[in-house]
Amino acid sequence: MTTSTLQHTTRAQDAPPAMHVGRAIAASLELHGVQRVFSVPGESYLALLDGLHDVAIPNVVCRHEGGAAYMAEATGKLTGTPGVAMVTRGPGAANAFVAVHVAWQDASPMVLFVGLIPVADRGRDAFQEFDPNGWFGSQAKRVLVLDAPERASEVVAEAFRIARSGRPGPVIVGLPEDVVAAPFTGELRARLPVARGAVADDDREAILDALAGAERPLLLVGGEGWTPEAAKAVQGFAERNRLPVLQEWHATGRIPTDSPSFVGQLAFGGPPEGMRMLEDADVLVTVGAVLNDVTTGSYVARQNADARTIVVSLDPELRGGSGALSRHVLASPETFAKAIADAALPEHARRSAWTAQHHDRVVAERLDWSARADGRRGASMTRLIDAVAERLRDPLVTVGAGNHSAWAQLLPSVRYPAELATRNGSMGYSVPAALAAALEDPNREVVTIVGDGELLMNGQELATAAQEGAAFLVIAMDNGQYGTIRSHQERYYPGRVSGTQLTNPDFAALARAYGGHGETVRADGEIDGAVTRALAAVEEGRCALIHIVVDPDILLP
Incomplete structure (x- = not known):
């Protein structure tokens, strides 16, 4: 090779590649402040992978599209900005669909990039061809197909x-x-603003007047659109005015569990106190929360046409809501929090007594749960959770779906966000969500509670956690069954268990195989040592899993 040829080759290698659409998309993600993307690679979007090579956005390479998309959805919940996942066409898109449904029902901001077949091959049953509008049209806010490179x-x-x-x-x-x-000839576009609604003066006055005159007021909080500052402002407003705050299912963290205004959450398998408060409240103000089948006990509670209910929500359609509606304030929780942050209500003795009474009952119920011995065979899940809670200052818990998620209510919530979960009941979410949380805030104490049925749905993302250096604690509750479905069977077909029993692997050994720390607990006497060693491993920067074998007949705390 001549010197001139060698110099020409070197210059060609050092020169930046031409701007193609994949590079333009990657640069656009950088303009939008994307901190990381989650992907399973595919040949249909090689140019986008090439574009990510030259931007400062880590690409978390996952082991399954469902795990990658769950991580993106969890990031959207955690930060309020869209989480980003990238998958290939056909099978990749199908695997990611489960997380799209979570984001749709849970109102989580998320953008899923899906590689597609070439334009000229459409409608010819090409390899892995599918119709993105047909597949995702009913479960996404919009399906955009990029047909013009310059756009x-x-x-x-x-x-x-x-x-x-x-x-x-x-x-x-x-x-x-x-x-x-294709070559990109357009312009890079920066982030577009979005409206957050407003609390007009008459709206603010109506809310405060209603709460001031109520003997049994109630704030029901949840949904998306919260920030740590908004949660603190609503907490201050509630405590200053002695208002009770109830959280909807899987909305833990909007108010700390040690606040005098905390009165629990509405949840499957949760204490009945919350549902009684919802029904008895003479004025209900919902902030971000939705009065759907879960919060109303299958559309039973709060259905009186005369019930005074003020809804604060950015959804003009109030999708999923039910029951009476006295006023709709079109605002996000953040906007509402700013509007009422300094508001003061006149003293009302009955209001104060109502709040204190229900707060004390919820605290007593939580203490009662912890006091019970919840197992005749195996170890106590409650005692394990208590042991973890005693050692953590500010945990963020992730759960998927199953009876095991009820034990998350025993962990303290100190600040928002304190929980990542699927309000659509999707399994396989726990580990991917914990991974996303640990990457987003490496200094946060992240705990995931997972059932034996759920752990083997995306539990392989522990390999991704080891690859990325994400450290969190996994509590794997092993009762040898799909416990939630078993509980339904016992209710409707007692004594006829069918199709719900499991034979499980050694989960602790599995964790070690993935590069993490593993512990097995079969008796209460093994709890303290296992928790101490597991948390020490997390502190060292590794994932740790505690495999706790419990009594299969204990289905809830």
Whole structure:
């Protein structure tokens, strides 16, 4: 090779590649402040992977599209900005669909990029061809297919705007293989603003007047659109005015568990106190929460047409709500919190007594749970959770679906966000959500509570955690069954257990195989040592799993 040829080759290698659509999308993600993306690679979007090579956005390479998409959804819940996942066409998109449904029902901002077949191959039953609108049209806020290369950055900006606006949710961006590799001749577009609503003066006055005159007022909080500052402001407003705050299912952290205004949460398998308060309240103000089948006990509570209910929500359609509606304030929780942060209500002795009475009952119920010996065979899940709670200052808990998630209520919540969960009841979420949380805030104490049925759905992402250096504690509750379904069977078909029993592997050994720390607990006397060693491993920067074998007949705390 001549010297001139060698110099030419070196210059060609050092020169930046031409701006193609994949690079434009990656640059646009950087403009939107994306901190990381979660992906399973595919040949249909190689150009986008190439674009990520040159930007300062880590690409968390996952082991399953469902895990990657769950991580993106959890990031959206955690930060309020869209989490980003990337998957390939056909099977990859199908595997990611489960998290799209979570984001749709839970109102989580998320953008899913899906590689597609080349434009010229459409409608010919090409390899892995599918219709993104047909698949995702009913479960996404919008499906955008990039057919014009010059609009790549514009489409990204639009996807992020839609995902964040109004009632947040998932947006799908389809990337045809040929288009994403085409030259980009357009302009890069920055992040677009979204409206957060407003609390007008008359709205504010109506809310405060209603609460001031109530003997049994209640704030019901939940949903998306919260920030740590908004949660603190609502907490201060409630405590200053002696108002009780009830959280909807899986909305832990909007108010700390040690607040005098804390009165628990509405949840499957939770204490009945919350449902009684919802029904008895003479004025209910919901902030971000939705009066759906879970919060109303299958549309039973709060259905009186004369009930005074004020709803604060950015969703103009109030999708999923039911029951009486006295006033709708079109505002996000953050906007509402700013509007009422300094408001003071006149003293009302009955209001104060109502709040104190229910707070004391909820605290007593939680203490009663911890006092019970909840197992005749195996170890006590309650005692394990108590041992973990005693050692943590500020935990963030993640759970998927199953009876095991009820034990999360025994962990203290100190500040928002304190919980990542699926309000649509989707399994396989716990480990991916914990991984996303640990990467987002490495200094936070992250705990995931997972059932034996759920752990083997995306539990392989522990390999991704080891790869990324994400450290968190996994509590794997092993009762040898799909416990929630077993409980339904016992209710409707007593004594006829069918199709719910499991034979499990050694989960502690599995954790060690993935590069983490593993412990097995079969008796209460083994709890303290296992928790101490597991948390020490997390402190050292490794995932740790405690495999606790429990009494299969104990289905709730």
